[in-house]
Amino acid sequence: MGESALLAELLVPFGYGYMLKAMWVSALVGGVCAFLSAYLMLKGWSLMGDALAHSIVPGVAAAYILGAPFAVGAFFAGLLAAAGMQFVKLKSRLREDAVIGLVFTTLFALGLLMASIWPTSVSIQTIVLGNILAISDEDVVQVAIISVVSLVVLAFLWKDLMVTFFDESHARSIGLNTRMLRIVFFTLLSACTVAALQTVGACLVIAMVVTPGATAYLLTDRFGRLVLISIALGAGTSLVGAYLSYFLDGATGGVIVVLQTLLFLAAFYFAPKHGVLAAHRRRLAIAKAAP
């Protein structure tokens, strides 16, 4: 009796429509963000994802206040952020990191202020922490469209993006339009950041676009495999995280990111070639070989 009761208990989340929805939407978004993370961390642009996620908060807040699709609001806030950063950079002698820090915190604060002055159906907490369990059907449609389109584009362009990020001069010498590829990449990144806002919230988006790629980087030296491992990690942890959050009664975003971090730590220590233990073994072997 005990075993079957446990099994029944474990299957409970699958009986709820909102749980199923949360799981597949999270997995989809987690997978696309992980695809992007493979590129982002290689170029040292990881924190750009964070800045983007925070900057679009006022746009999302405004969209909910006005009853417009959140993706539209996020798009305009993203433009505003980019223009703001460019303006401050041109008109001052501040370094880039300071400019990014200034602009994104300003916009984030503005978003919080707007959401608290004009309360809507969506609370500040939802925007900052995400609430995939209560996502509306219209939002699911937006997230699904963004994710599927991004996945298709990436599936076609992943090698071109790899060459562009590895060696831009060569990319151009084989006739690639590298400027266009960069624009495509950042457009996808912005769009997926908006989608991830729904699942894990503005504060944790950064983990979705960094951790899976960083973990995969420790496990392989082949970019193609890195992408596959990264997607598997991102989608898998998001799905399992959404599932577990039913039992833990905790914020889905928190569970997903903790899972991702646990896997990262495992890779960090146990990765066959680039792990801490492997490096230790190599050092020992060298020490033993030397008389």
Next chain:
Amino acid sequence: MTAHPAVPGSVVPVATPGASISVRNLTVTYPNGFTAVRDASFELDPGTICALVGVNGSGKSTIFKAIMGFVRPSAGEVRLCGLPVEEAIRKNMVAYVPQSEDVDWNFPVLVETVVMMGRYGHMNFLRIPSRADRYKVDEALERVGMSAYRHRQIGELSGGQRKRVFLARSLAQEGRIILLDEPFTGVDVKTETSIIALLRELRASGHLMLVSTHNLGSVPEFCDRVVLINRTVLAAGPTAEVFTQRNLELAFGGVLRNFQLGGAALHEDQDARRLTVLTDDERPLVLYGDKHSHRQNKDE
């Protein structure tokens, strides 16, 4: 070129027009108003190894960028094999071997993947390699002696091996014009010798190589022609005519170290020539009298 066995689907090299570079009255002004190169002109023919020599900031990289179409000339024009730059690039005529400092050696790619990148321009938009592409990669790796290292991550290689991987990529790309950016920095003498041997082979098969370098000592050894620049072309032509002490002093100003050892003080015979050593701290150029020392050796 070496004959290779027929491979199903292999692309037989089409008779390409001889590789040539023609730079006419080239002026490049950047958007911030800085004119990096003014009114530069030179012509290069197939089967040439040409050195592009000048101090840092003299416009070497701007000229490379103009040849690869990264910057638009504000005036004048560049033509490659008689074609406008964009068209030549589209036909995969130009290969570029980057400076070692410009490469991210921690990037998760294997040696064979880097070389395969040379083939991307020949593939359809999904970049799925055909058997012919794989064959070209094998051949290129073989030619630079890196077949044994094909499954290594690029960061695990020595300086010379890294250079050879990128040379293999330019071979796989089958560009008739190869631009090499400082190919000898951080490379041991043995690798330098093997790179030079490979460049000579390519010259024999009609390739045109433009080598940006400040390794003055090896220029007379393997370059047929020299283009000396400092924000414009100071001199261009056969090495023996252009690569003289006077021109180099013009190009480098006071930047070069210049040692002169007096003829009579050096030895006791009647030879009155002076020994001059010109160096910017890489391999020095040694002039005995007015001739290049190594040429002197070859003549004797």
